[in-house]
Amino acid sequence: KAGVTQTPRYLIKTRGQQVTLSCSPISGHRSVSWYQQTPGQGLQFLFEYFSETQRNKGNFPGRFSGRQFSNSRSEMNVSTLELGDSALYLCASSPGTEVNEKLFFGSGTQLSVL
Amino acid sequence: AQTVTQSQPEMSVQEAETVTLSCTYDTSESDYYLFWYKQPPSRQMILVIRQEAYKQQNATENRFSVNFQKAAKSFSLKISDSQLGDAAMYFCAYRSGDSSYKLIFGSGTRLLVRP
Numbered sequence: 001k002a003g004v005t006q007t008p009r010y011l012i013k014t015r016g017q018q019v020t021l022s023c024s025p026i027s028g029h030r031s032v033s034w035y036q037q038t039p040g041q042g043l044q045f046l047f048e049y050f051s052e053t054q055r056n057k058g059n060f061p062g063r064f065s066g067r068q069f070s071n072s073r074s075e076m077n078v079s080t081l082e083l084g085d086s087a088l089y090l091c092a093s094s095p096g097t098e099v100n101e102k103l104f105f106g107s108g109t110q111l112s113v114l
Numbered sequence: 115a116q117t118v119t120q121s122q123p124e125m126s127v128q129e130a131e132t133v134t135l136s137c138t139y140d141t142s143e144s145d146y147y148l149f150w151y152k153q154p155p156s157r158q159m160i161l162v163i164r165q166e167a168y169k170q171q172n173a174t175e176n177r178f179s180v181n182f183q184k185a186a187k188s189f190s191l192k193i194s195d196s197q198l199g200d201a202a203m204y205f206c207a208y209r210s211g212d213s214s215y216k217l218i219f220g221s222g223t224r225l226l227v228r229p
Contacts, residue, residue, distance in 0.1 A: 014163055017134050033215060043205065043219035088157060100147045100166055105159035 002026065004093050004106035010048030012112045018079040021109045025072050031055075031096025032074040033103065034066060037088040046089075049074055050096045078111075086113045116141040119207050120145045120220035127160070127196045128228050134181075135223045137206030145211030148182070148189045153203040153222075165189065167211070193225075201227040 005024040021029075025032050034046040045058040049068035070072045072093070078085055088110050089090050092103040117140045139148070150162040165173045165182050172180050175196075181190045193200055207211035207218040 031215060033217075035217075035219075042221050045216045045218070048215045050215075056214050058216065073196075090157075090159065092159070093208075094215075096215070099209060099215070100164060102161045102164070103159075103217070107156060107158045 004091060004104050006089075006091050006106035006109050007110060008019045010105065010110045010112075012114060013081050014114050015081055015083060017081050018077065019081060019111060021076045021078075021089055021111070023076070023089075023093075023106060025073045025074070025091075025093030026104055029093040029095055030072055032068055032072065033092045034074070034076050034093070034095075035090045036060075037090060037108070038086070043090075046076065081113045083113050085111065087111060093102070116146075116208050116210065117220050118174055118206050118218050118220040120206055120223050122223045123221075124224045124226065126226040126228060127193070130134065130197055132192060132194045133196055133225065135193075135204050135206075135225070137189045137191070137220055139146070139187050139189065139206070139208050140210055141187070141208065141210075143212070145229060147209045148180075149207040149209065149217070150178070150180070150189075150191045151198075151205045151207060151219075153205065155202075159205070165193065196227050198227050198229060202227055 007062045008052045026075045033048040048056040052068045088108045090108045139154045146167045148165045151159045165176045184227045207217045
């Protein structure tokens with residue numbers, strides 16, 4: 001079974017631009033979560049999608065948005081990039097039916113904003 | 115709001131020895147789940163072990179075990195017979211039992227394994 005795939009692995013953007021990151025979950029998984037990892041703030045929850053609906057949302061500004069498609073693939077968009085958005089963005093998938101279930105993480109997309 | 119604290123930024127252990135990583139958390143909830151995740155240089159987070167708060171018995175997965183002290187809100191990870199491949203960042207995480215799929219992570223502990 002293929003794991004969680006995130007593309008691209010690395011991305012360089014400039015301030016003010018927008019970016020879209022992609023996450024393909026494990027086959028059969030309907031829940032996709034996104035996390036931002038920075039040296040200063042650590043790992044922070046962005047949002048979680050289940051069956052194309054946003055089920056949970058973290059405390060991030062509206063510039064951060066996401067969506068999930070009918071095949072469970074998810075995209076995350078950041079508009080009007082700021083220097084502070086430089087981070088590793090991790091995606092995780094799970095069946096989405098049990099609260100204690102294991103999350104399977106991808107290797108992340110490293111975003112650098114110049 | 116729930117918080118997770120890992121007070122050890124870095125720990126070092128000799129290969130084949132035992133090491134314990136500390137984690138404390140704060141919550142007013144009675145139903146929750148606790149996890150330890152490992153992040154090697156590949157950046158991919160890997161679940162090491164999980165504990166349901168309603169279970170008194172400490173979880174064990176091969177060389178990994180936890181010491182779950184619910185009253186003290188403590189959840190430490192013990193790694194026995196440490197191996198070079200155990201070197202990584204370790205994150206303690208909390209998830210509410212209210213069907214929120216949000217994980218709250220601690221700041222992490224970097225584990226170094228000396229050959």
